[in-house]
Amino acid sequence: MKILVAGKGGTGKTTIASTLAILLSKSGYKVLVLDTDSVPNTAVSLGIDVEEASKIVPLTMNDKLIQERTGAKPGEGWGVFFTLNPKVDDLIDKYGIRISEKLGLVVVGSIDASKQGCLCPAIALARHFLRHVLTSRDEIIIVDSEAGAEVFGRGLAEKFDMMLCITEPTVKSIGIALKLVKMAEELLVKQNVIVVNKVKDMKRAIKLCKEIIGDRVSYHLIRYDENIEELDYRGRGLNELPPNTPMLLDVKKLVEEFIPWIEVK
Ligand SMILES: Nc1ncnc2c1ncn2[C@@H]1O[C@H](COP(=O)(O)OP(=O)(O)O)[C@@H](O)[C@H]1O
Ligand SMILES: [Mg+2]
Incomplete structure (x- = not known):
């Protein structure tokens, strides 16, 4: 199962x-999380100490690794010639972070060319x-x-079995989610679910979803949870969430x- 968690910033992807x-992972499945945000913070949410997490270098920021694997030289504007199929099969072992017995994380860094400049x-x-x-x-x-x-993009998007498109329960935010789903469908992502997060008024959110999503796309609602705010405030991981929290x-x-x-x- 390959799941892409997507959506606008701040909606609740991480x-x-x-x-x-x-x-x-607690249910016994082996799970590998890849953080591809340009401001990676999944590590802290998974329970890594804030100080420790700040020391993690994303793969895309690891100049030595990039040079070693692609042949591009950082000091020379990265050059024009580099290997397109570098060795990568050892990167999980070398750069993966073991969160628990069944849970691993690799901080990849952004793959968005517009965010990365011309690297x-x-x-x-x-x-x-x-x-x-994948x-x-x-x-x-x-x-x-x-x-x-x-x-x-093509060649990568269709490898996902599912995209969870996270949104907040507002007309604007759901509108963006619908556009992202449309793009994902064009890119052949197999299954798309709009996840309406931070719901405070369930009745109103359901009504909104019925009106603007209807039966075009599957959707699921997640309640606003004060315990998340509290953990976030203290810089703690979600592994500390109480068992029956919304x-x-x-x-x-x-x-x-x-x-x-x-x-x-
Ligand atoms: N269901 C929820 N209830 C309460 N707060 C939430 C919920 N989901 C996310 N948040 C809060 O919203 C903020 C943004 O969440 P985050 O997961 O970092 O978003 P993203 O990764 O999309 O930028 C964080 O402060 C997080 O604690
Ligand atoms: Mg995030």
Whole structure:
């Protein structure tokens, strides 16, 4: 199962990707999370100490690695010639962070060319690594991304079994989610679910979803959860969420409804 967690910034991608990863790994599944945000913060949400997390260098920022694998030289404007199919099959072992027995994380860094400037070799390496992970690993893969499937483009987007497009319960935010889903469908992402997060008024949010999503796209609602705010405030991971907190229950329901062959405990 390869899951892309996408959507506009601040909607809750990292929160939901991390909660899902913790839940599935605690249920006995091997899970690998890839953080492809240009401001990576999944590590903290997964429970790594803030100080420790700040020391992690994303693959796309690791100049030595990029030079070693692609042949591009950082000091020379990265040059024009670099290897398009660098060796990547050892990167999980070398740069992966073990969160728990069943849960691993690789901080990849942004693969969005518009955000990375012209560091083409870095993006080439990251994309090649993603392709490797999406096609040859047997863990559940969860990608916490900074945008929609369009950043992954053809050749990569269709490797995902599912895109969870995170949105807030507003007309504007859901409108953006619908556009992202349309792009994902064009890129052949197999299943798309709009996840309406931070819901405070369930009745009103359901009405809104019925009106603007209707039955065009599947959707799922996740309640606003004060415990998340509290953990965030203290810089703590979501592994410390109490067992029956709304977020956990609602993410569980999401799995039960849309990935029924995965058994969550
Ligand atoms: N269900 C929720 N209830 C309460 N706060 C939430 C919820 N989901 C996310 N948040 C908060 O919203 C903010 C943005 O979430 P985050 O996961 O970092 O978004 P993104 O990764 O999309 O930028 C964080 O402060 C997070 O704690
Ligand atoms: Mg994030």
